[in-house]
Amino acid sequence: MAAASPKRGRLCAAVVLATYNIKGGVGKTSAAVNLAYLAARGGATTLLWDLDPQGASTYLLRVKPKVKGGGEKLVRGKSDASARIKGTDYDRLDLLPADFSYRHMDLHLDATKRPTRRLGRVLSPLEPEYDYVFLDCPPSISLVSESVFEAADALLIPLLPATLSARTLDYIDQVAGDGVQRLPFFSMVDSRKRMHRDVMEAFTAERPEMLHTVVPLAADVERRGIARAPLEEFAPRGRAAEAFRDLWAEVTERLLRASGRGSKP
Ligand SMILES: Nc1ncnc2c1ncn2[C@@H]1O[C@H](COP(=O)(O)OP(=O)(O)OP(=O)(O)O)[C@@H](O)[C@H]1O
Numbered sequence: 001m002a003a004a005s006p007k008r009g010r011l012c013a014a015v016v017l018a019t020y021n022i023k024g025g026v027g028k029t030s031a032a033v034n035l036a037y038l039a040a041r042g043g044a045t046t047l048l049w050d051l052d053p054q055g056a057s058t059y060l061l062r063v064k065p066k067v068k069g070g071g072e073k074l075v076r077g078k079s080d081a082s083a084r085i086k087g088t089d090y091d092r093l094d095l096l097p098a099d100f101s102y103r104h105m106d107l108h109l110d111a112t113k114r115p116t117r118r119l120g121r122v123l124s125p126l127e128p129e130y131d132y133v134f135l136d137c138p139p140s141i142s143l144v145s146e147s148v149f150e151a152a153d154a155l156l157i158p159l160l161p162a163t164l165s166a167r168t169l170d171y172i173d174q175v176a177g178d179g180v181q182r183l184p185f186f187s188m189v190d191s192r193k194r195m196h197r198d199v200m201e202a203f204t205a206e207r208p209e210m211l212h213t214v215v216p217l218a219a220d221v222e223r224r225g226i227a228r229a230p231l232e233e234f235a236p237r238g239r240a241a242e243a244f245r246d247l248w249a250e251v252t253e254r255l256l257r258a259s260g261r262g263s264k265p
């Protein structure tokens, strides 16, 4: 069973999950592609919107990074988002691709009324079709991210096991406001490194919202650029694939709890 959207409460509303961090190269796209794949494989109709003009998710899912009419028409409600959605090689997993014009999405949003509501408005008509919508965000704090905070039920926040990540999370807390659940997790963890273990222990003690699953630093994830596929498709027995399966189970459990339908208090 898919979780209900904690934000909008309606059972027919898709649960919107954004992979977000101000920092680049921390594992946002890896999480978006692998978790969206697992959601779809588990039976949920799933859409991934690649909001990053670099189009890494789009590339990994083997789709052309092109949206007819570009990002401007999309956020202004002047193009039909459902007609821009592409199927992927995987059942139940669809993609709203990246487009190079998304690099100007801030300007396009700024030119609209209520810019922070625009992404949510693009998604609303699509929601009855999907159980989950993933937003793969570019690394920034901008109008795009403010619009993401408004549209999303939860932020999946990959954090490197480094002391400065505490400040990053504090900062995200400030800018994201109270309306969106935070699901931070450690990414690219080398458990042989004492420093990683120490940072994670200290951090988890201070931050009860940290997910327990950690994504290991693993060569399998780096190979994704060659395989152009979710881990489950080319290295299902590896540690990284296992970590993403555990992560997805933990995320769905937290979402169910937040929507008041979980098994635990
Ligand atoms: N767990 C991991 N182990 C090893 N390499 C990883 C892991 N996660 C991500 N990488 C590698 O690190 C790089 C950045 O990962 P990814 O694209 O997922 O991060 P991102 O936060 O989306 O980056 P950006 O901010 O550029 O969008 C990629 O080359 C990816 O293959």
Ligand SMILES: [Mg+2]
Binding pocket: 028, 029, 030, 052, 056, 136, 137, 138
């Ligand atoms: Mg990315």
